[in-house]
Amino acid sequence: MxxxxxxxxxxxxxxxxxxxxxxxxxxxxxxxxxxxxxxxxxxxxxxxxxxxxxxxxxxxxxxxxxxxxxxxxxxxxxxxxxxxxxxxxxxxxxxxxxxxxxxxxxxxxxxxxKRLGIPGEKENTGRGVSTCATCDGFFFRGKKVIVVGGGDSAMEEANFLTKFATEVRIVHRRNELRASKIMQDRARNNNKITWSLNSTPIEVVAAENRVTGLKVRNNETGNEEILETDGLFVAIGxxxxxxxxxxxxxxxxxxxxxxxxxxxxxxxxxxxxxxxxxxxxxxxxxxxxxxxxxxxxxxxxxxxxxxxxxxxxxxxx
The missing domain is CATH 3.50.50.60 (FAD/NAD(P)-binding domain)
Known part of the structure; x- marks a missing residue:
């Protein structure tokens, strides 16, 4: 007892x-x-x-x-x-x-x-892959980052990261976002935020123990490309x-x-x-x-x- x-x-x-x-x-x-x-x-x-x-x-x-x-x-x-x-x-x-x-x-x-479950994600956590913008955003001052997700959390993290990063790209596997309209509008009206919709992340690319890009597949064409980035924020809940x-x-x-x-x-x-x-x-x-x-x-x-x-x-x- x-x-x-x-x-x-x-x-x-x-x-x-x-x-x-x-x-x-x-x-x-x-x-x-x-x-x-x-x-x-x-x-x-x-x-x-x-x-x-x-x-x-x-x-x-x-x-x-x-x-x-x-x-x-x-x-x-x-x-x-x-x-x-x-x-x-x-x-x-x-x-x-x-x-x-x-x-x-x-x-x-x-x-x-929640994780994406793609190659390179787990082994690069803490080396450019993060799940908390308020925790790690400061480390990406003056750099490019990617936020994966389409909900309110992703929009909130993307807007927060624009305080530090020169460019924030939102990657989402669908054409439509799940986020509330007010959160979508805030993100779309932020000129530091760019978009890669209808794109599925398939691999985190890294070199010399740091993230350098995210490989994605276009769901319409099937084409694959590497989006250059210094950091990846996973915001899927x-x-x-x-x-x-x-x-x-x-x-x-x-x-x-x-x-x-x-x-x-x-x-x-x-x-x-x-x-x-x-x-x-x-x-x-x-x-x-x-x-x-x-x-x-x-x-x-x-x-x-x-x-x-x-x-x-x-x-x-």
Whole structure:
């Protein structure tokens, strides 16, 4: 039996673990197959406060983990197969570990960016391929970039990137965009944005460890060409990592966990959610960390009046 289990080790989960450990709550933190979350896939992070010269994404996450461990957080590797939230204590079933029980649960499993699944994409992530314009746009000042996608997110990222890039080309596999009319109009009225519609990306081209182009196929003619670019931003959406919950937590139509306004409380008493798994708008390391802090404080306050065990006796023993 544990006081609290944290699922996920991105900025939200690790911040929650730091606060919980400092409150002597001895959190158990479950690491998935990609410890550290999406920041481990990035290179330099320049917009996280406290690092005037920037810091590498994996280094930032390793520092957060060490900080949590310093205060007594315990980390377990494994994949959460499922959870049982029908009653407290909650049950957590982890591959490679004994089944766990906890009085409370903090879900910080994040959201995974959808990928194109084409050659050169994965191996050049962090070397010119990105899924976050607000994170990486600054690195492309004075350069040409491509945004792949046809929804609101793609239009928003393209407009944002025009603050830095000399040219932003939108590539979409259809002739028509899925984006709302107002977002389409903003993009079409931006003279820095060019268009390659009805074009399907088929390969990311790179040389000397950097992206140099995107090979596309015209869907009408079948002709292939390489669009020269310094960077590729994939903006085809995100998938919240909530499948293991099997519908036990209330989510929105996109699958993101719904929390009570101004808190991290879910519809299940004693279960809290933080980070990108409940945030489809901002998706930043600093906002995720902020909600991780909120979840820890919400969890601690909840246990003050809803503890199952007398933990003072457990700790003395």
């Amino acid at each position: 544990h006081k609290v289990i944290v699922l996920g080790t991105g900025p939200a989960g690790l911040t929650a673990a730091i606060y919980l450990a400092r409150a002597n709550m001895k959190p158990i933190v479950i690491e998935g197959m990609e410890p550290g979350g999406q920041l481990t896939l990035t290179t330099e992070v320049e917009n996280f406060p406290g690092f005037p010269e920037g810091i590498m994404g994996p280094d930032l996450m390793e520092n957060m983990r060490k900080q949590a461990e310093r205060f007594g957080a315990e980390f377990l590797k494994g994949w959460v197969r499922k959870v049982d939230l029908s009653k407290r204590p909650f049950k957590v079933f982890v591959d490679g570990q004994a089944d766990l029980e906890s009085e409370t649960l903090i879900i910080s499993t994040g959201a995974s960016a 995100h998938t919240p990592n909530t499948g293991f919950l099997e519908g036990q937590i209330q989510t929105d139509e996109m699958g993101y966990i719904t929390v009570k306004p101004g808190s991290t409380e879910t519809n299940v008493l004693g279960v809290f959610a933080c980070g990108d798994v409940q945030d489809h708008k901002y998706r930043q390391a600093i906002t995720a960390a902020g909600t991780g802090c909120m979840a820890a404080l919400d969890c601690e306050k909840f246990l003050e009046g809803n503890a199952i065990h007398d933990w003072s006796l457990v700790l003395k023993s």
